[in-house]
Amino acid sequence: MEILPMKPKSLVDINDYNKDDILRILNNAAKFKANPDRDFLKGKVCATLFFEPSTRTRLSFETAINRLQGRVIGFSDTATSSLTKGESLKDTIMIVSNYVDLIIMRHYLEGSARYASEISPVPIINAGDGSNQHPTQTLLDLFSIYETQGTLENLTITVVGDLKYGRAVHSLIEGLSYFNPTFNFVAPEELKIPEKYKTFCDQKGIRYKEFAEFSIEAINSADILYMTRVQRERFTDLMEYEKVKNVYVLHNDMLKNSKDNLKVLHPLPRVKEIDQDVDDNPKAYYFQQARNGMFTRQAVICDLMRIEVV
Amino acid sequence: MRKALQVAALENGTAIDHIPPQALFKVVSLLQLQQLNNRITIGNNLRSSKIGTKGIIKVADKFFEEDEINRIALVAPNVTLNIIKNYEVIEKKKVILPDEIIGIVKCNNPKCITNNEPMKTRFHIIDKEKVELQCHYCEIKIKKEEIIL
Numbered sequence: 001m002e003i004l005p006m007k008p009k010s011l012v013d014i015n016d017y018n019k020d021d022i023l024r025i026l027n028n029a030a031k032f033k034a035n036p037d038r039d040f041l042k043g044k045v046c047a048t049l050f051f052e053p054s055t056r057t058r059l060s061f062e063t064a065i066n067r068l069q070g071r072v073i074g075f076s077d078t079a080t081s082s083l084t085k086g087e088s089l090k091d092t093i094m095i096v097s098n099y100v101d102l103i104i105m106r107h108y109l110e111g112s113a114r115y116a117s118e119i120s121p122v123p124i125i126n127a128g129d130g131s132n133q134h135p136t137q138t139l140l141d142l143f144s145i146y147e148t149q150g151t152l153e154n155l156t157i158t159v160v161g162d163l164k165y166g167r168a169v170h171s172l173i174e175g176l177s178y179f180n181p182t183f184n185f186v187a188p189e190e191l192k193i194p195e196k197y198k199t200f201c202d203q204k205g206i207r208y209k210e211f212a213e214f215s216i217e218a219i220n221s222a223d224i225l226y227m228t229r230v231q232r233e234r235f236t237d238l239m240e241y242e243k244v245k246n247v248y249v250l251h252n253d254m255l256k257n258s259k260d261n262l263k264v265l266h267p268l269p270r271v272k273e274i275d276q277d278v279d280d281n282p283k284a285y286y287f288q289q290a291r292n293g294m295f296t297r298q299a300v301i302c303d304l305m306r307i308e309v310v
Numbered sequence: 311m312r313k314a315l316q317v318a319a320l321e322n323g324t325a326i327d328h329i330p331p332q333a334l335f336k337v338v339s340l341l342q343l344q345q346l347n348n349r350i351t352i353g354n355n356l357r358s359s360k361i362g363t364k365g366i367i368k369v370a371d372k373f374f375e376e377d378e379i380n381r382i383a384l385v386a387p388n389v390t391l392n393i394i395k396n397y398e399v400i401e402k403k404k405v406i407l408p409d410e411i412i413g414i415v416k417c418n419n420p421k422c423i424t425n426n427e428p429m430k431t432r433f434h435i436i437d438k439e440k441v442e443l444q445c446h447y448c449e450i451k452i453k454k455e456e457i458i459l
Contacts, residue, residue: 090428115423
């Protein structure tokens with residue numbers, strides 16, 4: 001194994017990675033998908049600090065480490081950590097970084113991972129900081145798009161559902177911005193894409209259309225249909241939630257005239273926004289997408305630990 | 311009409327002029343003048359040919375560092391600083407908003423790490439003209455009128 005040249009030390013935000021970084025991660029994720037059981041982390045210990053519960057993300061990271069023959073310590077519930085005694089995040093990070101080679105953290109406070117990356121002597125991977133950033137989700141989305149389309153360039157991506165609060169969508173827009181995408185934004189009035197992302201698209205010369213209805217046109221023109229959950233906890237007004245929760249639901253018959261190369265993605269968990277009758281359609285790709293998370297995280301972990309993936 | 315100085319003249323020190331009246335006490339707080347033992351004269355709602363009414367602060371025997379003084383630009387971007395020695399204005403300075411503000415502005419996001427850990431806030435100035443800030447940590451954007459010190 002060789003030492004690679006200087007790279008970002010931690011992964012906090014998808015914008016910490018440029019186009020070359022993203023492509024390097026995706027290429028390495030493909031290598032892990034072909035051969036996931038490697039010994040790159042033999043003798044290394046990683047921490048998964050989940051100050052907020054997230055079974056899927058934590059299991060994906062821990063499996064990624066296990067398949068690289070690393071060891072894992074950590075907690076998945078703050079009830080079993082010193083936080084209940086009032087310990088600061090700084091102290092927790094300083095103590096844990098004494099023990100491990102890498103820290104993966106999810107925290108309910110926004111900016112927590114950035115702060116941890118500034119004080120920690122070991123790399124930090126942000127596995128979600130409140131509603132702010134979740135960069136490995138973006139990378140696994142990009143990997144799934146890259147893998148199924150053979151490219152990231154010049155694709156049409158239709159994103160559906162909660163475009164106002166959905167951080168997965170916001171980061172996907174930023175991550176794809178290097179690759180000349182076209183977006184269809186499909187959302188109810190209450191959950192429209194925020195102005196700042198439209199401004200971002202305008203500045204980057206990215207084409208987009210907005211749809212208030214879940215129209216067949218938005219489905220049939222797409223290479224990727226990215227569905228998201230309308231989350232109850234995002235609403236202060238539950239009446240508003242009740243009004244929109246069943247509006248943007250994908251059924252199998254809506255895919256009948258879609259492009260052959262179309263794939264349906266979803267960051268999961270889904271509730272009702274993709275009907276179960278879609279699951280058997282070969283265009284449904286959300287379960288494989290979740291599996292891709294493991295390979296992408298293997299690639300990110302090795303990248304931050306400066307391990308060359310061969 | 312008898313022409314008189316609205317605020318007594320300063321022998322040595324700094325006179326901060328053309329402060330919008332509503333920003334005067336914020337400037338006092340930003341410069342932490344309450345902690346100084348120097349002789350300080352504060353006038354507010356004084357006549358100004360430039361801005362109608364204004365505030366003025368004179369601090370005797372005090373010459374501020376650049377980064378101290380540039381904080382003022384957050385609340386009063388058009389103030390003038392007169393550096394005075396022997397009753398003479400030897401230098402006039404404009405305040406310049408820095409690229410980054412550390413430990414002064416409070417983040418408006420209650421879920422930001424800076425509101426929950428004993429740490430300094432840090433903001434990037436993303437629009438110097440409109441005075442728009444972005445939290446380095448939670449990435450929330452804050453407009454001039456939303457700034458809390």
